[in-house]
Amino acid sequence: xxxxxxxxxxxxxxxxxxxxxxxxEARPLxxxxxPALAQAVAGCEAAYLIAPNLHPDEPAYxxxxxxxxxxxxxxxxxxxxxxxxxxxxxxxHLGKAVSEDLVRRSGLAWTILQPxxxxxxxxxxxxxxxxxxxxxxxxxxDLADVAAVAALVLTEDGHVGATYxxxxxxxxxAELAAEAGVTARRxxxxxxxxxxxxxxxxxxxxxxxxxxxxxxxLGRD
Numbered sequence: 001x002x003x004x005x006x007x008x009x010x011x012x013x014x015x016x017x018x019x020x021x022x023x024x025e026a027r028p029l030x031x032x033x034x035p036a037l038a039q040a041v042a043g044c045e046a047a048y049l050i051a052p053n054l055h056p057d058e059p060a061y062x063x064x065x066x067x068x069x070x071x072x073x074x075x076x077x078x079x080x081x082x083x084x085x086x087x088x089x090x091x092x093h094l095g096k097a098v099s100e101d102l103v104r105r106s107g108l109a110w111t112i113l114q115p116x117x118x119x120x121x122x123x124x125x126x127x128x129x130x131x132x133x134x135x136x137x138x139x140x141x142d143l144a145d146v147a148a149v150a151a152l153v154l155t156e157d158g159h160v161g162a163t164y165x166x167x168x169x170x171x172x173x174a175e176l177a178a179e180a181g182v183t184a185r186r187x188x189x190x191x192x193x194x195x196x197x198x199x200x201x202x203x204x205x206x207x208x209x210x211x212x213x214x215x216x217x218l219g220r221d
Contacts, residue, residue, distance in 0.1 A: 002026045002154055003041040003074065005065055006050030010120070011080060014147035015048050022151050037068035046076035046154040051099070054194055058095035059102060066106045076109045078154050083116045083139060083165050083209045089201045092194045100163075109160040111153045115141040116167040116209035124180035131190040132202035134174040139167030139209020149217050164217065167209035 002019050006012045007028025019026035033040040041047055049065050051058045062079070069077055085097035103110045116139035122128060145168045153159035177184035186203075190196050201207075215221070 001044045002151075003044040003047040004028045004050070005037070005041075005047055006030065006052065006080075009050065009052070010143065011050050011147070012048075014143050015050075015150045018144070018147035018151035019155075021148075022155055024151065024155055026151075037065065038071040041069060041074050042072045044072070044074050046078070047074050048078040048080065048150050048154060049103075050080040051096075054092050055095070058092070059098045062099040062102050066102060066108065069108060070106070074108070076111075076154060076160070077103065077106070078111045078113060078150055079103045080150070081112050081114045083114045083167070083207055085114065087201060090194070090198050092198070111159045111161070112163040113146065113150060113153070114163065114165045114209075115146045116165070117141065117207055118143050118146075119168065119176075122173065122176060124176060124182060127182050128173060128177045128184040129187045130173055130184070131187055131199045133204075133206075134177070134184045134186055135172050136202055136204075136206035137170065137172055138202075138207050139165075139170050139211065140176075141166050141209070141214070142168040145214055145218065149214065152217060164213050165209050166214045166217075167211045168214060169211060170208065172206070 004012045004015050004026050008030040016026040016028050029040050047069055051061050055061050081096045085093050087093045119140045120143050174184045190199055
């Protein structure tokens with residue numbers, strides 16, 4: 001039995017499905033379970049921990065979840081981080097870097113996954129507009145691939161103490177749009193706050209991630 005904390009979001013649902021594909025039962029947990037999280041994870045051998053997107057205090061969220069896992073006697077945890085967590089220009093990435101440190105010092109058997117930007121975050125059904133350079137290079141991660149790795153590392157030996165950067169392919173937005181037969185352009189409209197900081201980082205640096213780790217884990221050529 002695997003507990004999936006944050007199991008009702010798109011990543012959590014994908015991890016639950018990937019676990020089922022491996023013949024493993026997964027228990028999705030969400031906000032309603034948070035007040036009694038230790039009870040909710042009781043009986044689980046492992047947990048996959050996903051914080052809400054752009055959580056204002058992810059380290060506090062992670063610390064509370066880790067305490068509940070320890071109280072319940074869950075010995076193994078997978079943490080859903082992000083590629084390039086220590087990027088001072090992106091505050092929410094730094095929150096994940098701090099959270100990674102908490103996971104590593106938790107006393108649990110841990111594995112950390114650092115996926116690149118999701119391919120599914122791009123709508124390629126029509127012309128694409130993004131608030132950053134369409135030629136910036138990304139290591140894009142397919143949601144199903146990330147979920148498959150999450151289910152794998154919690155059900156196989158050999159992954160405790162590992163940190164894996166994950167990308168399914170390297171591309172830029174212009175290339176993906178061209179493959180879909182649509183156009184791509186950069187818009188100057190940019191949100192404020194953490195999202196704006198992230199897009200500014202993308203504009204200058206992209207988010208490159210290699211693909212070999214994911215291919216190795218999933219046994220692909």
